[in-house]
Amino acid sequence: MAHLIRSFVALRWRLLRGSLRGKGTEKVGVIVSTIASALLGVGIGLAVAAGGRSVADDENLFVLFCVLVAGAMLGISVVAGVTQPVDPRVIAAEPLSDRDRALGLLVSAASGPPGLSGCLIGIGLTVGATRGAATMVIVVPTVLAWLATLLLLTRTATNTLGLVSNRFPRTGQVIVGLSGLVFYGAFQVVPAVLGNLDRGDRDQIARVLSINPVGQLGRALGAADESMIAAAGHLALGVLWLPVLAAAFQSTTQALTMSTRHGPHSATSSLPTSTALASVPTILTTVRKIVRRACGAGGAGAIAWRSILTRFRTPRTALETFTGAGVGLAAVLVPTLLRDAPGGGAVLVGGAIQLAVLFMSGNTFGSDGPALANELVAGAGPSMLAIGKTRSIAIAAAPLVVIGPVLAAAITQEWKYLPAGVMVGVGGLLAGSGGAIVQSTIVPVAIPETDNPFAAGETGRGMMAALLLGAVLLALAVVTLPVALALLWANARGSLPLVTLFGAGTMAIGWAVMRGGIAFSTWRLTRRGPEFITAITPSR
Amino acid sequence: MNVPMSADGSPLRILELTKWFGSTCAIDGLTMIVPNGSCYGLVGPNGSGKSTTLRSVVGLVRPDGGRIEVCGIDVATDVLAARAEVGVVLDPLQLFERLSAHEFLATLGELRRLEPAVVRERADELFAVLQLTGDADRQIAGYSHGMRKKTALAAALLHRPRLLLLDEPFEGVDPVSARTMRTMLDRFRSGGGTIVLSSHVMDLVERLCDHVGVIHRGQLVATGPTDTLRNGRRLEDAFIDVIGETTVDDQALAWLT
Numbered sequence: 001m002a003h004l005i006r007s008f009v010a011l012r013w014r015l016l017r018g019s020l021r022g023k024g025t026e027k028v029g030v031i032v033s034t035i036a037s038a039l040l041g042v043g044i045g046l047a048v049a050a051g052g053r054s055v056a057d058d059e060n061l062f063v064l065f066c067v068l069v070a071g072a073m074l075g076i077s078v079v080a081g082v083t084q085p086v087d088p089r090v091i092a093a094e095p096l097s098d099r100d101r102a103l104g105l106l107v108s109a110a111s112g113p114p115g116l117s118g119c120l121i122g123i124g125l126t127v128g129a130t131r132g133a134a135t136m137v138i139v140v141p142t143v144l145a146w147l148a149t150l151l152l153l154t155r156t157a158t159n160t161l162g163l164v165s166n167r168f169p170r171t172g173q174v175i176v177g178l179s180g181l182v183f184y185g186a187f188q189v190v191p192a193v194l195g196n197l198d199r200g201d202r203d204q205i206a207r208v209l210s211i212n213p214v215g216q217l218g219r220a221l222g223a224a225d226e227s228m229i230a231a232a233g234h235l236a237l238g239v240l241w242l243p244v245l246a247a248a249f250q251s252t253t254q255a256l257t258m259s260t261r262h263g264p265h266s267a268t269s270s271l272p273t274s275t276a277l278a279s280v281p282t283i284l285t286t287v288r289k290i291v292r293r294a295c296g297a298g299g300a301g302a303i304a305w306r307s308i309l310t311r312f313r314t315p316r317t318a319l320e321t322f323t324g325a326g327v328g329l330a331a332v333l334v335p336t337l338l339r340d341a342p343g344g345g346a347v348l349v350g351g352a353i354q355l356a357v358l359f360m361s362g363n364t365f366g367s368d369g370p371a372l373a374n375e376l377v378a379g380a381g382p383s384m385l386a387i388g389k390t391r392s393i394a395i396a397a398a399p400l401v402v403i404g405p406v407l408a409a410a411i412t413q414e415w416k417y418l419p420a421g422v423m424v425g426v427g428g429l430l431a432g433s434g435g436a437i438v439q440s441t442i443v444p445v446a447i448p449e450t451d452n453p454f455a456a457g458e459t460g461r462g463m464m465a466a467l468l469l470g471a472v473l474l475a476l477a478v479v480t481l482p483v484a485l486a487l488l489w490a491n492a493r494g495s496l497p498l499v500t501l502f503g504a505g506t507m508a509i510g511w512a513v514m515r516g517g518i519a520f521s522t523w524r525l526t527r528r529g530p531e532f533i534t535a536i537t538p539s540r
Numbered sequence: 541m542n543v544p545m546s547a548d549g550s551p552l553r554i555l556e557l558t559k560w561f562g563s564t565c566a567i568d569g570l571t572m573i574v575p576n577g578s579c580y581g582l583v584g585p586n587g588s589g590k591s592t593t594l595r596s597v598v599g600l601v602r603p604d605g606g607r608i609e610v611c612g613i614d615v616a617t618d619v620l621a622a623r624a625e626v627g628v629v630l631d632p633l634q635l636f637e638r639l640s641a642h643e644f645l646a647t648l649g650e651l652r653r654l655e656p657a658v659v660r661e662r663a664d665e666l667f668a669v670l671q672l673t674g675d676a677d678r679q680i681a682g683y684s685h686g687m688r689k690k691t692a693l694a695a696a697l698l699h700r701p702r703l704l705l706l707d708e709p710f711e712g713v714d715p716v717s718a719r720t721m722r723t724m725l726d727r728f729r730s731g732g733g734t735i736v737l738s739s740h741v742m743d744l745v746e747r748l749c750d751h752v753g754v755i756h757r758g759q760l761v762a763t764g765p766t767d768t769l770r771n772g773r774r775l776e777d778a779f780i781d782v783i784g785e786t787t788v789d790d791q792a793l794a795w796l797t
Contacts, residue, residue, distance in 0.1 A: 018638035
């Protein structure tokens with residue numbers, strides 16, 4: 001076993017070293033993600049250590065912490081998509097037993113940056129729960145059991161998702177999409193809800209959450225200083241399911257290793273193809289016609305239409321579209337609507353969909369590399385490419401212009417602000433489209449077209465794209481600040497005409513931002529065409 | 541290479557293999573005996589079941605019926621022992637993109653419990669013969685298709701397997717590299733190894749393989765020594781005779797002329 005563990009740890013570090021030897025952005029990305037993991041681990045570790053030592057009723061704190069962190073990790077592992085540090089299919093034909101392969105994969109998962117983060121949090125939890133050397137007899141195995149639970153839970157979820165995505169791509173896509181919406185929604189709501197609870201409510205929640213193995217581990221940590229026997233009992237209950245989790249991980253790993261697709265087209269079918277379209281309801285046909293018309297004629301229209309078709313037929317991009325929409329809307333609407341009196345401002349904020357647009361389409365070039373290369377070869381110029389892709393971004397996100405403000409108006413019953421909210425939505429859509437085209441032009445992350453559910457863009461490019469997303473959002477905020485302030489001022493005065501007027505102003509600014517984005521993209525594509533094609537072409 | 545063999549000395553015996561994918565029968569009672577020391581070419585149209593057959597041999601596809609023996613070992617009961625005797629190059633290739641070729645082979649060597657010094661020595665030799673030495677410390681992600689194929693072949697040979705399974709080994713490989721790979725395969729055979737390869741390239745199969753099996757709709761519809769199967773014709777003609785030719789209407793694509 002020691003040999004096996006050594007081999008997989010070595011493999012993991014070789015892979016990390018390989019990324020560090022890569023191109024500049026990849027190298028930076030690995031370094032940044034390692035530092036981020038360390039900071040996250042230190043931050044959470046210090047918080048739980050301090051909390052554990054200062055809070056009077058630490059048992060409930062540990063129960064809440066253990067369960068919520070496990071839930072969050074599970075959510076992240078599903079939402080982040082099907083990624084594994086080591087693709088089990090590369091070593092599928094090696095003479096390893098199912099148990100050895102599963103153990104090796106767990107070891108490799110635990111020995112990278114997330115493992116570092118987990119270790120630091122574990123140290124923090126140990127420090128927070130230890131009351132004298134004797135309690136460590138319970139605390140240390142409990143923390144180890146909790147870390148093992150986290151590892152097995154997240155990896156099993158990832159395996160299961162990979163399995164479903166591999167065999168039934170559409171189902172996998174729906175699961176990830178819905179999970180993403182739930183996760184990001186919970187991310188917005190749970191902290192706010194927890195912040196509003198009094199101690200009695202929190203104790204009640206902790207009591208409910210402790211009725212599961214992870215909660216039992218939390219109770220073991222809390223009880224360690226009072227009754228070693230009771231703590232040991234909680235620990236025993238908490239580890240009861242680890243063999244079951246281990247077996248589930250092993251069987252899903254084995255199934256994934258042997259998993260095959262049913263037919264050559266199963267990976268790329270989230271919307272019916274044109275030949276199958278005749279049998280689907282007329283409404284879809286009508287939507288299709290409207291969208292095709294909205295894309296426009298000529299080369300740019302053809303690129304826009306093709307982009308929309310492939311976006312919804314490729315599980316990965318279809319998923320990005322739906323989760324991006326959900327994330328963007330949740331980020332904007334939830335904090336606003338959770339206020340005691342959200343008022344008409346919520347309807348206006350409901351139109352601030354630029355975040356959703358950027359989430360949906362911030363990598364519109366990178367996720368479309370081979371198709372774009374074909375279009376360039378077919379005679380599309382940089383301007384045509386930029387316009388076509390921008391149109392496709394705007395059209396894909398257009399429903400949000402209505403959904404956001406209407407949702408907010410329906411909740412707040414402030415219908416009179418709806419026209420202005422929709423105008424703000426149009427402005428946000430245009431500005432977001434301009435921002436997205438700039439972002440994807442500067443840092444396109446080439447996504448491989450492969451049936452490998454573990455395939456992802458190069459390590460580090462994603463981190464760079466995330467940093468750029470922040471920068472683009474900041475730039476958009478600066479550009480739209482005057483009209484946003486004016487809108488808030490008019491809203492505070494309760495002047496509907498002024499609100500409507502400034503709402504129209506956001507459309508003008510959004511239009512200017514979009515045109516600017518297209519111009520920048522065209523300029524950059526003209527100047528750095530070959531490098532751009534290289535950047536958007538997946539290595540495999 | 542002291543390994544158990546089946547009674548007839550065949551390193552690979554596939555008996556009545558059946559595999560269904562949903563309602564599609566991919567392999568339909570296929571029986572195939574590969575002679576020891578041969579180079580066995582598995583040819584057939586797209587989707588005929590070649591890759592599924594090869595994947596079944598190393599336990600990557602679970603058959604619905606039938607039996608597979610590798611060097612006398614029943615794959616269903618001891619897949620690990622069977623895999624230990626096999627080197628395999630799958631299509632599509634499965635490689636760790638972020639490793640160099642040297643690191644990739646070192647990893648596989650560790651998993652197969654080979655001594656690091658032995659791995660290094662063999663890897664150096666393999667890379668030298670495959671003309672990869674200059675690139676063996678670069679990341680695989682930056683390799684051309686041919687270099688990736690050669691890396692996969694080196695990985696498959698590293699542990700000196702008894703049986704080599706190659707799924708489309710020469711697809712996308714330039715003629716010079718293909719010749720190098722063929723030389724290497726000849727050397728492998730001269731040491732007593734057996735090769736099963738699937739390919740669409742009839743000329744190559746004709747030149748390289750002394751035995752051929754034609755697989756069609758999951759069944760082995762013809763098999764035997766290459767010369768016997770050819771019967772004085774080109775292998776491609778013999779293949780089309782077995783499979784049946786698809787004719788093109790004279791009037792079709794008139795606009796091209």
